[in-house]
Every structure is written in structure tokens, then in C-alpha cells.
Amino acid sequence: MKTQTTQTGKMQVLGARMLTMVTALLLFTACQKGVETPVNMAAAPVATTSAAFIGGFRIAEPKVVMCQGNEEKTGISFSWNRTATDNLRDYTVEAAVEGTHFETAVELGTTDGGQVSFLVKELNQKMCKLIPAGTTGKVELRVKAYPVNGKSTAVYSDAVALNVTTYLHYTEYAYPRYIKMPGNYQNWDLATAPQLVSVNNDGEYEGYVSFGNNYPQFMFVKGTRWEKTNTFTHIGNSKFGFGGGVLAVFGGAGTYLVKASTNTNSWSYTKINNWGIHGTAVAGNPGTDPVMSYDEASKAYVMGVNLQAGTFRFRANNDNAVTLGKEVKDGYEVPVAGGTDFTVATAGYYSIYLKVDLAGNYACTVAKQATPAVNGK
Incomplete structure (x- = not known):
């Protein structure tokens, strides 16, 4: 889709006189x-x-x-x-x-x-x-x-x-702030297994994990080695511990929000069918959320949408069971469960970006764009 851009050229000078020349020197040491x-x-x-x-x-x-x-x-x-x-x-x-x-x-x-x-x-x-x-x-x-x-x-x-x-500001979480999830969906390779992260180091772990097979099975492993004392299995009643069977999800292939608590030894999962936005900033505040598209290249959910002044949250599956607001972490505005709503102060066309594939390193951007052209004009 084409967008309108500002025209090349020098802005008209209004006023009594010109100030001295302003020079911006870009001194950048980068990749x-x-x-x-x-x-x-x-x-x-x-x-x-x-x-x-x-x-x-x-x-x-x-x-x-x-x-x-x-x-x-x-x-x-x-x-x-x-x-x-x-x-x-x-x-x-x-x-x-x-x-x-x-x-x-x-x-x-x-x-x-x-x-x-x-x-x-x-x-x-x-x-x-x-x-x-x-x-x-x-x-x-x-x-x-x-x-x-x-x-x-x-x-x-x-x-x-x-x-x-730009770059994604990435935080590396050291043991014991992560739990790995090796399974049949990635050949039980512990080194490359996705991980759940305890961002607050409080024994509560979560992450969004994508399964490519219809019958995902896995175990929870704390650390980087297969050892009996740090490998957890399913022991029934949504609990994990030692000496049980494999953990599994039963919704088929797809992306799931997986949570695990070492405080209660309980775990849960929710299949994420889609992400949308919901709130007063959405025109008409419809019962059905505008749905974001998944961009495979960036492994993020994206959308372009007209918003009005108001607030909104990211919402999965058109339901309030899984929603994301925002908070500031390390100088970045990041999506987080329980965070404050996103605020739209100026109505217009916005580009929205949501990335949750790296546990503990979620990212988002909500930025006003030039109004899209109509009929290619």
C-alpha cells in the first residue's frame, strides 16, 4: 500500500531573519x-x-x-x-x-x-x-x-x-531464571530448545512456544544438562515433578502460551489462535477485534489500522483470558500481562507491531504513519 510522504525541498522561511547555520554531525560507530x-x-x-x-x-x-x-x-x-x-x-x-x-x-x-x-x-x-x-x-x-x-x-x-x-534489546537470563522445553517437536535437542523465563526471578515462568507437529510432547529442564534432579515430567492434575510421563498439549500444531510455577509445581497452556487489539481506541469498539497478521520474516504480529483517541490492549483469541498492556523496562516500552493500556492521543493511521517469540524479551511498537493513499493516489 502506498503512503503519502512529504515533498523534497526546502521549507519556506518565515520571520525576520536567518540564524546562523546549524550543522548536525553524525558520529556513529555501528554494525x-x-x-x-x-x-x-x-x-x-x-x-x-x-x-x-x-x-x-x-x-x-x-x-x-x-x-x-x-x-x-x-x-x-x-x-x-x-x-x-x-x-x-x-x-x-x-x-x-x-x-x-x-x-x-x-x-x-x-x-x-x-x-x-x-x-x-x-x-x-x-x-x-x-x-x-x-x-x-x-x-x-x-x-x-x-x-x-x-x-x-x-x-x-x-x-x-x-x-x-534498530535492534531488539535482548536480555540473557542466567540459571535458574529459565526452564528449557526440549521435545519431539524439535528432536529433543536440549541445546536449541525454547525456554520459559522468570522475568522477576520469582519462580513464575512463561513463554510463547510454537509447535510444528500435531502431538507436541516435551519435558521441563532447568539448566543445560539432562539430569534427574532438574528434569521435570507430568505427574497428573496439571502438576510437574519427578518420575512421571511426558508433558503434552492437545490442541495440535500452533503457538501456545505456556506457564510453569516452581512455587506450586503447576503448569498450564493456552493456544494462541490470533492476536488483535481491543479498547476505546478501536473505531466503534467492535465485539470482534481487528486481527493482526503474522510476519514470518520478523516472527512478529503486525497490522495497519485507523485508530481514534482512546486506549487499547493486545488481546488473544478475541477473549480477555490473555491480554497484554505495556510497561517500561530498560528504557523500552514492552508488552506485558497486567501492564497499563496503550494510549492513542492523536487519531489517525497507525502501524502496530507485537513480537513475543523470545521469552523475557517481548517487544512492541505503536507508531502513527502517514495516511494511506486511496486508490493508489
Whole structure:
């Protein structure tokens, strides 16, 4: 589907005079880089003030590919020339999905000086609000500032395009915070078996596990070795322990939410037939949730949908038994059972992304997009 994008060109200068040139120098040490010709993108209209426009904003290298291995290094630095007569303060670098005219912009950082820098992890945290983790997208950037005598009217630079590849912030859970699930669906290979994770290290484990066979059987193994003292079997009444038979699910092939508690030695499973969204942000708040599609390449659920101002949650199987809200973890907004609802402040067309295939490392993005074209126009 085509989307409307902003036109190439320089934004009209409104106001009394031009400020000095603003230069954004991108200093990025990442997995790989590519260099393209910088592209100026039309920005939002500029209000007239005594210092009405921040001119010449540009990015030296408009393609960034980030990876977690570099997250403690300086990722990006913006700098600009200032004069004693600027009469501006609170310089803020903003980012937004291409073509959205900064309606739901993400602020990267603010300074009263002439430069602001971000670590790779800081940049990734911000960009994952616009671009799903582990994917590539295009954002627009601009600088916003306010007159020193008030904050009633902001002034802006032109917007420039930046191609960004984000990464999934992955947490490795050490023993005993994981339980492996080797089974007949993956040739009983303990090394490659999916795992359930106790995110809070409280003896409560969960994970979404996909079975490719019709009669999945497995065991719970704590650790990385087959040993009698850490291999758990089915002992009846939804309990696991020692000396029993294999654990099994009886809904056929598919994806299941599997939970296990070492506090009660009980376990359960729920087959996930689909994921949708449910809440007041869904137009008409229908009884049947709009259903997300599964993207095999990213192993995530995705959808594009028109939303109105309101809230919503991810909901499996059009039922409240399995729902996901959100919480902030390590600087990222992640989906979690029992989390707060997602809030849509501005009505419009949104891209929604939900990834739950890695236990303890769920991810999501809810980002406003340019309104889709109608009939190819």
C-alpha cells in the first residue's frame, strides 16, 4: 500500500531573519554504515518570532544501522553554531515517522548549549518508538527551540531524512531464571530448545512456544544438562515433578502460551489462535477485534489500522483470558500481562507491531504513519 510522504525541498522561511547555520554531525560507530546524499524534507510551518527560523539543519550521514554490541558507545551527535544574539533556548532534536509532519514526534534530547549527543542504546530506545526493533525504516529529524523570553511559540529547522535500522534489546537470563522445553517437536535437542523465563526471578515462568507437529510432547529442564534432579515430567492434575510421563498439549500444531510455577509445581497452556487489539481506541469498539497478521520474516504480529483517541490492549483469541498492556523496562516500552493500556492521543493511521517469540524479551511498537493513499493516489 502506498503512503503519502512529504515533498523534497526546502521549507519556506518565515520571520525576520536567518540564524546562523546549524550543522548536525553524525558520529556513529555501528554494525555497518551506508552513505547517501542528504535529503531535505519539508517540515511543519514555522511561526514568526524575533528569531523565526533555525536554518541549514543537515545530517552528514543519513543511514544508521545499530547493534546492541555498540550500545555504550556514542551513537549520534548534533551540533550547531550559536551567537550571542540567538535569543533562543531549549534546543530539542525531534524525530517522527516519515510523512507524519511531526504530529506525534519523539524528543531525542534537549540542551541550551550548542551540542547534544546520545549513546547507541539511547538512540535505539527512542527510535524503537517509531521503528519496530530489528527492522529498518525512515524517520525525519528537526531541531525545535524557544525564545528566551517565553515558551509560547516554537521555531524549527527544516526536516531531514534518516534511514534507521534498530535492534531488539535482548536480555540473557542466567540459571535458574529459565526452564528449557526440549521435545519431539524439535528432536529433543536440549541445546536449541525454547525456554520459559522468570522475568522477576520469582519462580513464575512463561513463554510463547510454537509447535510444528500435531502431538507436541516435551519435558521441563532447568539448566543445560539432562539430569534427574532438574528434569521435570507430568505427574497428573496439571502438576510437574519427578518420575512421571511426558508433558503434552492437545490442541495440535500452533503457538501456545505456556506457564510453569516452581512455587506450586503447576503448569498450564493456552493456544494462541490470533492476536488483535481491543479498547476505546478501536473505531466503534467492535465485539470482534481487528486481527493482526503474522510476519514470518520478523516472527512478529503486525497490522495497519485507523485508530481514534482512546486506549487499547493486545488481546488473544478475541477473549480477555490473555491480554497484554505495556510497561517500561530498560528504557523500552514492552508488552506485558497486567501492564497499563496503550494510549492513542492523536487519531489517525497507525502501524502496530507485537513480537513475543523470545521469552523475557517481548517487544512492541505503536507508531502513527502517514495516511494511506486511496486508490493508489
